[in-house]
Amino acid sequence: MTHLDFYQAHRIAPVSYDMSDMEAHLKRRESLYLHLKLPPIAFRGAKVLEVAAGLGHNSLYVAHMRPSKLVLLEPNPTAVEGIHHAFATFDKKHTFPEVVAEKLEEYISQDPFDIVLCENWLGTSKHERSLLHKLLNLCSSSGHLVITTISPIGFVPNLLRRFLARFIAPISLDFQTRTSRLLKAFSPHLKTVQSMTRSHKDWVQDNLLNPAYFGIALSLPKVIEEIGGRCYVIGTSPSFIEDWRWFKSLYRDSQKWNELALLQYRIKAHNFLDYREPPTTGDPLVNQALEEKAEALIEAVHKDEINPSFQNVLTLLQEFLSLLPPHLPAFAALQEVEVAVGELMKGKPLPPMQKFSPLFGRETLYLSLKTYS
Numbered sequence: 001m002t003h004l005d006f007y008q009a010h011r012i013a014p015v016s017y018d019m020s021d022m023e024a025h026l027k028r029r030e031s032l033y034l035h036l037k038l039p040p041i042a043f044r045g046a047k048v049l050e051v052a053a054g055l056g057h058n059s060l061y062v063a064h065m066r067p068s069k070l071v072l073l074e075p076n077p078t079a080v081e082g083i084h085h086a087f088a089t090f091d092k093k094h095t096f097p098e099v100v101a102e103k104l105e106e107y108i109s110q111d112p113f114d115i116v117l118c119e120n121w122l123g124t125s126k127h128e129r130s131l132l133h134k135l136l137n138l139c140s141s142s143g144h145l146v147i148t149t150i151s152p153i154g155f156v157p158n159l160l161r162r163f164l165a166r167f168i169a170p171i172s173l174d175f176q177t178r179t180s181r182l183l184k185a186f187s188p189h190l191k192t193v194q195s196m197t198r199s200h201k202d203w204v205q206d207n208l209l210n211p212a213y214f215g216i217a218l219s220l221p222k223v224i225e226e227i228g229g230r231c232y233v234i235g236t237s238p239s240f241i242e243d244w245r246w247f248k249s250l251y252r253d254s255q256k257w258n259e260l261a262l263l264q265y266r267i268k269a270h271n272f273l274d275y276r277e278p279p280t281t282g283d284p285l286v287n288q289a290l291e292e293k294a295e296a297l298i299e300a301v302h303k304d305e306i307n308p309s310f311q312n313v314l315t316l317l318q319e320f321l322s323l324l325p326p327h328l329p330a331f332a333a334l335q336e337v338e339v340a341v342g343e344l345m346k347g348k349p350l351p352p353m354q355k356f357s358p359l360f361g362r363e364t365l366y367l368s369l370k371t372y373s
Contacts, residue, residue, distance in 0.1 A: 001211040003121065004075055004103070010175055013079040014202035014210075015054040015120070022060075022092075025197070029061035035237035036146055036368035038115070043067050046114040049138055051104050052121040055082030056097075062117070063087070063094035070097040073107055104131055112140040119148045120364065123215035124222065132227045142373035145231060146366065150217040152294035153287075154272030154361030156320065157330075158207055160337050161186060163301045163313055165208040167344035171305070175209070182208050185350045192358035214302040217295070220265050220365060224258050227369075232257035235368035240268050240279070272362040274330045286323060293320045314338055333359040 007013055019025055030040065043065035053059050053072035056079075063070055074080055080101050087096065100107065104118075116139050122128045132147070139145055168185050169178035182204045190200050207213060224233070233241070234257065241264045266284035269291055271277065297316045304313050317337060324331050333355040343351050 003210065003212045006210050006212055007076050007078065010205075011078055012205060013055055013076055013082055014206040015057075015079070016082070016199060016202055017057045017197040018199075019057060019086075022090075025057070026061050026064060028197075029058060032237055032366065033061075035235055035239045036366060037235035038144065038146070038368060040065050042144070043115065047111065047140075048115045048117065049073065049109070049113040051107075051116065051118040051135065053083060053099075054079050056084075056086040058117075058119065059083070059097060060086060060090055060094070063090070063097060064092050066093070067095050067115075069113075070095045071109075071113075072097045072099050073102060073104060074099065075101055075103045077101070104134060109138060113138055113143060114140055115144045115146070117146045119146070119366075120216075122147065122218060123212070124218050125215055128215070129218070129222070129226050132223065133230075136227060136230050136371060139371050141371065143371050144234075145369045145371070147223070147369070149220050149223055149365045149367055150363060151269065151272035151361065151365055152217050152219055152291050152298060153269055154363040154365075155217050156273065156294050156297060156334075157356075157359045157361045158363060159298055159301055160317070160334070160356075161189070162208055162213065163304065163310075164337070164340055164344065164350065166305055166308070167341065168350060169208075178209060179204055188352075189357040189360075193360055214298060217298055219291070220367065221262060223367060224262060228258045231369040231371045233261040233367055234370045236261070237366040238362055240264055240271070270324075272365070273324075274328070274333075275360055275362045276358070277329070290320070290323045293323060310341060314341065329355065330359055 017025065033039070033042075043062055044067070046067045047069040048062055048067045049071045050059050050062065051073045053074040056072060059070070059072055072083060074083060080099060083097075083099055087094075116135050118135055122131055135145055135147070165182055165185075169181040171178075173181070179201065183200055186204060186208070187200050190196065190203060241261055243260060263284070266287055267281050268279060269287040270282045271279040293316065297313065297320060300313045300316050304310055317334065321331060321334055336353045336356040340351055340353055340356075
């Protein structure tokens with residue numbers, strides 16, 4: 001089942017944000033794009049396409065920057081209604097978008113776009129990775145593509161919440177009952193996250209109940225492997241790339257942008273595990289092993305939902321832990337998961353998990369890519 005199938009089956013679009021403070025919302029989006037080397041002037045007069053626009057909340061910022069053309073591609077009818085509502089109540093000067101209720105696979109444009117945006121959608125399947133090429137084909141010869149990737153390491157804390165969820169709200173229950181049970185169990189965890197703008201209900205439905213969840217862990221290395229020959233990384237959020245090359249040599253070294261991004265990613269990948277910890281550098285080989293173990297853990301949790309075999313998940317978790325320094329707060333936090341499984345199997349409620357409940361990864365990594373001109 002795809003994201004779209006899941007959303008349509010339940011008539012939901014679980015991507016809404018807290019819009020009570022519009023100025024704060026617009027500033028958050030501006031800050032993101034500054035990390036991605038796209039200041040406000042980059043959108044002014046530009047032709048912009050946003051793919052999988054959801055409820056249009058993120059599109060408001062782009063529209064407010066007054067692009068010459070703004071196309072929002074969104075096939076979910078519930079989300080399309082949300083887009084029209086968002087713009088009908090948006091009281092700032094803006095470019096009114098053209099809303100196209102089509103899938104990316106169906107969409108054809110006669111003119112290329114200066115900026116193409118696609119957040120929190122494409123994943124690891126062969127089909128979705130191939131759609132990265134279609135996104136690039138929609139960019140002009142010197143255009144920008146913004147996508148989101150997932151750090152498998154940063155994915156682990158929420159992956160384990162998904163693992164615990166199957167004990168708390170078995171798949172045999174109806175959708176609303178499962179939603180209610182998981183809200184009760186995990187809202188205390190979500191309340192620890194500062195600056196969260198998504199509702200707990202949306203988070204639960206999209207992360208703990210959505211069957212397409214396991215396919216979203218498209219990492220930066222996989223993106224570069226797929227389309228690195230056609231574009232190069234110029235910005236990320238979180239921003240982790242240091243570049244000490246002399247500016248006069250950069251024009252000869254454009255092919256090395258992706259090599260640099262990969263190197264910086266490898267030596268800093270462990271930082272994605274716990275958003276509370278200040279960033280440090282690490283051994284790239286250890287981090288690569290940690291990421292590979294995280295990918296194996298994703299596959300194990302997915303299989304556990306289809307054919308329950310929780311012991312394999314716990315074994316891989318121990319192997320993941322063996323690659324972490326024991327002094328890290330995340331180490332003791334992840335150990336609580338095994339204890340929680342034991343309690344849940346006895347029919348008891350999810351324990352407080354004082355160390356694990358505030359553990360969230362820097363899961364989503366934004367990439368800004370420039371096409372080769």
